[in-house]
Amino acid sequence: MPETFWGRIVMLIEEYSTSFLRGAGVTMIIALVGTFIGCIIGFAVGIVQTIPVSKKDNIVKRVVLKVVRFILTAYVEVFRGTPMMAQAMFIYFGSAAVFNINMSMWFAAFFIVSINTGAYMAETVRGGILSIDPGQTEGAKAIGMNHVQTMLYVIMPQALRNIMPQIGNNLIINIKDTCVLSIIGTVELFYTTKGVAGAKYLYFESFAIAMVMYFILTFTCSRILRFWESRLDGPDNYDLATTDTLAHTSGMYNYSTEKKEEE
Template sequence: MEAFLNSDYIKPMPYLLEGLVFTLLITFAGLFFGFIIGAFTGLGRLSKNKFIYGLSSVYVEVIRGTPLLAQILFIYFGLSQLMDLNMHKLVAAILAIALNAGAYIAEIVRGAVHSIDKGQMEAGRSIGLTKNQTMRYIIWPQAFKRMIPPLGNQFVISLKDTSLFSAIAVGEMVYKAKTYYATTFTPFETLTMVCVLYLLITIPTSIYLRRVERRLDV
């Protein structure tokens, strides 16, 4: 037991767990704001207003058409220079995840709302509800049910994407691993444990999402 605890696989765990805290913080905070952005943008993609539709579409296409790493560097270095800001690395990381995930969540929202039968809107209007009330009380609850599985998949994707923030020295798991094995010369053992920690989160999440999908029958 003592040999196991003193092995090169276990020694980096305190550093990696410290990085895991930042990984989860960036993921949850980024997806929280990303969902807000995605919800408004997704509904904007369904708008009959050409300006709102066009603005939403440009945002989605630009974000989905550029690499996340380029977005991270642009936000941290480019925007900081443009706006003369000393942007904190953690703020840049959360903003990058929020903007990136928001574009994909927008398509999830658009697809889910679009999948609801148009008769639902007509039924709501026929009983005296306004368009916004019909969306809020009839369309959105049904659409949100259909969003849950793909939103869970987006969580897994965004969680793994946090590894890219090592490029700007954010203290997430990969960065912590790199700084650790740079002094201990144990990259194989350290990175193995990084992969194990990611899998301990992503595999149960994927299993849970499949159960939810079957339960909701979506």
């Protein structure tokens, strides 16, 4: 056993580098898939929560939407108001005890992270949709678009750009929070690190390596997401398009000059 801290670090990397990398890979897969599915859930819930309802609508539509919104609101509040570790224990062991459903490690991990992320994304999407100027919706309806077309082609592209930072934040959070899944036996980076530390009784050195790996994963993802955000923002300045006949005419015509020439 090396006597120095760095010597022990090097020893652990040489002996368990494959295990650390495998654990990091599992962490990234769960975080990416869970965030992706969670975004889909969040978009669906957020869109349903913002469907406009008026007294002129059919009573059946109003009652159904009210019931659905109540269920979705309960889902959002419960999963935002409880820790993921408790959710993992409740879902994984509860489903086996009550419903006799034995989840696999991968399915349980994806399911737990996805529904947890979906609850947070639902509020993000709802806020993103409501942040769009109502004039955008009015303009879309004025040219004959229905609600689905308005959301798909007008509102959601703008809302997506506004909520991109929060999507990135959720991914970063999920990379770190996958460690709670070790409680149900998910062999991700934290679980792997505990095994290495217990085998060698080198907890400080093992978790120092794990912290560096977590930082590399989160920092890399945050840089990539910021680059993507900058691409979505587009250029800072826009030139007036003068290729169109109407735009060219309206931009170049000078009434006083034309009047003098006619005289």
